[in-house]
Amino acid sequence: MQEKILVVEDEIIIAFDIKSCLEKAGYIVPAIAAHGKQAVEKAAELHPDLILMDVMLKGDMSGIEAAAEIGHLFNIPVIYLTAYSDQTHLQKAKTTQPFGYILKPFEETQLITTIEIALNKHQIEVVMREALEKEKENRAIKNKFVSMVSHEFRNPLNNILTCTELLSNYSLHGNDEKRHEYISHIQKSVKHLDNLLTDVLLMSKDEPEKLQFNPAPIDLEAFCQDLLQDIQLNANENHKIIFTVHGRLANIQNNLSVVDSHLIKLDAKMLYHILSNLLANAIKYSPLGGNITFDVFYVSGEVIFRIQDEGIGIPEADQENLFNSFHRGSNVGNIPGNGLGLAIVKYYVDLHGGNVSFASKPGIGTTFIVNLPISN
Template identity: 35%
Template sequence: MANEKIIIVEDEELVAQDIKLILEGLGYHVPAITPSGEEALLKIEEYCPDSVLMDIMLEGEMDGIETAQKISERYDIPVVYLTAYSNQEILHRAKKTEPYGYILKPFKERDLQINIEMALYKHEARKSRLQLLQQKAVNKYLEKSLKEKETLMREIHHRVNNNLQIIISLLSLQSKYFEDEKVHDFFKDYVNQLKSMSMIHERVYQSDDLASIDFNHYLVGLASQLSSSYKKDPNIEIIINSDDIFLNVETAIPCGLIINEILSNSLKHAFSDELSHLNKGEILVELRTNQRGKYVLSISDNGVGIPEGVEFPYKGSFGFRMVNTLIKQLGGIVEFDGSEGTSYQIQFEELRYTERIKLDSRGKN
């Protein structure tokens, strides 16, 4: 028993006091006894009872059935009739109010106890069913809304990918009008940067999970695409070692651009024009998760290193500065060594879009 509150609406004071003693003996709390329907509505407003025990013939202008009807319209409280009237007309009127019980006077304590307990139980069960139905309706709506948003997101990624492909095609066509090899290389670099982004949108579009992409598979695809673009010497080997890491788009795009730029530089500049089978070139790309939960991206080659006077990130090419900017965008740190070949080790965490908005807004204040 949870000490539920029950208001008694009964115009016979002695009967009402007797009922109160019985209910309190059963563990219920009776905060009010009232002889009229009008006063009963006021007491319900004041005490918010768990149930109302209602006589049909009452003082005042409203009888118990009219009062029960108003209770039903205003509140979600179970009403149990306790009355001496059982004629057909009264029963017909009472049924329309959908009472939770109907006890005839003179009553037995056991009948009163059973009716009250059943009324409270049925009311809680009804509320639980309604809540379950409401939750199912909400879940169905949310599921439908989620599917609609997933469809929209896929369409957005598809359109972004199509637009990137149009730009790539335009740049490729434009480059054919120039005979200078340096201009061709310039266009090729930018086309490869766009392709590195396009591959991410394509993988998201094809993925079951719109929130992230399998970055290990992306690395393999990116290495293959760059090898083909720069006509990789067969004596140069690109080795990919990566944990099973999934990155969201917010993180994957700058990370992909960083890898694209460093790999491109190694393929273009790290090795001599003629490599023998005894002098193989090697480019190693690793992406791991360290003990602190951060990502560690390592890219190295065993090539010639960087020329004298060139330093990462500011005393060198635009590519160095772009890589450094992208690392900062990831909130990462980098260790660079260009003495024997080149080696980058970059630590970063996955970006969260909402967090970045907060950081940007603080920075503008």
């Protein structure tokens, strides 16, 4: 590919001599600019690979000022042409970080050699910059995941704290059934924390894409009942969760290959993240209490979850960025949170190959719908 070089020189004879020299060496000269403003305009129009810029140009904008503006707007290397070698001009030129200087009068060999060195140097810088951006992107993805998982530690830790407090009370009253129930909750929460730590270790060693969707047969209704017990432990007594299953797996059994009529194949760990965050949000953003409905629909090829609250709702201006990390609604006030819950939901729904959508109106409430394909 032939490189394009923009020549900026107000002495027309010198400009055409440079153009002839460059074209003889195999370069393309798409234009010659005679003053600084024209140089900026041609740089924007032509996107040359390199600019030969005379330091002293006639008009309101010097070559150094033109190079500074081009450097600010475009990533194009500049080589200065100058008849001046005094320190004042050189110091001013250095501030624009040029890729070389050529003193007039110059030899053709000197001109071509300086251009080749500048083009190679610029190409190396481009490659290094792209590698650096890629590294930053990879780090950002890992940091995002670690933040998301750290957020997930709160629910099981709260469960453990609540159960230990309740255990201390029931120990005094000798209620063995309740003790066993709360011990079971503690054990499940500890296992959940262990799974989260496994994910963190995985992300610290490898690319985030390596976190795979791993479906396994689960009894979905029993899974949801267990989840609701965990959620209800930390819910205000004024919040009531109404759980309903619509249809049964038997209605779509002909389309699936599963081991039991009550089992479907989903990633239980991801599903716990998805539903627990949506239910926790429904409770958190319904400060006056009220009902929360949790519906499961079995349809052909997928299962649908609908979680509806009567809470504060989401302002329309916030809805576009709702699934972005750290974004929170402008109406949340002093309600605690860090804007990661819905980012976690979206992350795991995407890994699941599903879809999450919502409808919301401030002061009325919010409905989230999650569609997850049932894996064979």
